[in-house]
Amino acid sequence: MSPMRMFFGLGIMVAIAYIVFAVGIFFVQPNLVYYPEYKRDITGTPDDVGIAYETVELATDDGETLHSWFVPAPDATATVLFFHGNAGNLSHRMGYLSMFYRLGYNTFIIDYRGYGQSSGVPSESGTYRDAQAAWQYVTVKKGIAPSSIVLFGESLGGAVAAWLATRKEPGLLVLASAFTSVPAMGAKLYPFLPVRLLSRFDYDTLEYLQSVTCPVFVAHSPQDEIVPFTQGQALYEAAPGPKQFLELQGGHNNGFIYMQEDWVKALGDFIDGNLPPPA
Template sequence: MRMLFSLSIMAAIAYAALAALIFFAQSSLVYYPGSGRNVIETPDDRGLGYESVEIATSDGESLHGWFIPVPAATGTVLFFHGNAGNISHRMDYLLMFHRLGYNTLIFDYRGYGQSSGSPSESGTYLDARAAWRYLTETKEIPSTHVVLFGESLGGAVAAWLAVREKPALLVLASVFTSIPDMAAKIYPFLPVRLLSRFEYSTIDYLRTVTCPVFVAHSPQDDIVPFTHGEALYQAAPEPKQFLRLQGGHNNGFIFMREDWVEALRKFIDANLGAVP
């Protein structure tokens, strides 16, 4: 009995230690800015003309980004990348949007790439607002011609912005419903909903979004469950469309198949300028 009691105490201590680790190390589990500080290439390396931009946030950070213009562009994509890497790792997306005839503004959140500061949930929302202002005020692009495109974590940031502004539409690629929902999947044995210091509740934002929504997700996604994409689609308002991808979280990209690209193009073109 004494040995059993001792083992129980040790197990309880280990459990508490793991819970404490999860609580205090959340930021390093959510963000991977260190994996993408170095810019490995620029649009010029892929034959794309671009402007290097510095965007000031309301709290004094400086965001680095690229604006890739297209002659006689029919729309402009504001791109929100995922939690790892930086803008130089999304070159294939830039090529796709350029080929489809859309300008693109892609930027790094604070603490990523060449942007200043350290990432935080509230900080990424301020970053989104700053990028939006750059497009609609500095570049004077009508909001009804701006497409918000978010991949993974960036989808939550894009959805947050879509609630507060009036974009033409919102595109979510391989996006989770919320951080607590993701944590519950990874650590089902811990009270993660009580421990979580992050929300990024994409599904809650979608319930109050008023613009058209395009959701793309793969049943083979090995990081964000396919059920998250389905739930987001169900929560989104009409008009909306769901695109079933193939492949894992890091290789089921929309630009990898022409029929996927065509589905996205049709939805974007049908809804540009439709928001009053």
């Protein structure tokens, strides 16, 4: 076989392998985006840290049931509607729940469909439906004024919170270690693929921020090994004012706001300074 024919054959094999890999990425995307590990494993409850809470079985408008917790704080000055990241479940966010309680805020945290003890299978449109059901619960069932609600999104939850903020009128939006969009994240992970053509997900936090009208608090770490620091900076630049950027320290999964008292104070000061006083 001539060298030219061998080279041509090798090129064909590489092209086929590339196409197969790209097709594979297209079909396995839900497994790359969602990590509902420990699906039925609730590792603890607020009771374990001495905080009373209510278990809520939240119904969505398409028939799913979301396992949720409402954690009331004495004489609460705000209510945090919390949307967690793409891994684990609500019981892995105990540090956040304790922080909000200490700051004097109620918290309502949900597990998306397919996570924790919630029914269904996660999807982008599904997480948005879940967010709407959560908003309906706190504003209608609990009678909490939208102006005193803080939408808090962690990582993937940042996109969910920002999406909801474009459709409702919350008092404030917090984005912690959030990305600009799934295609942007995919381009970072697979720079050799036409990710924007292959992506089945948007979660376009950056685009949603163009329509947000409430104050925005963005927190991100330069050491974040999953979501680039530059994406956090881009979200801050796109956000309306008033706004604040908090530079965290540590990786994506250990740079939590609640781990440093000065970070907690910065968040609390921003929330208290930008929400109306309680009635």
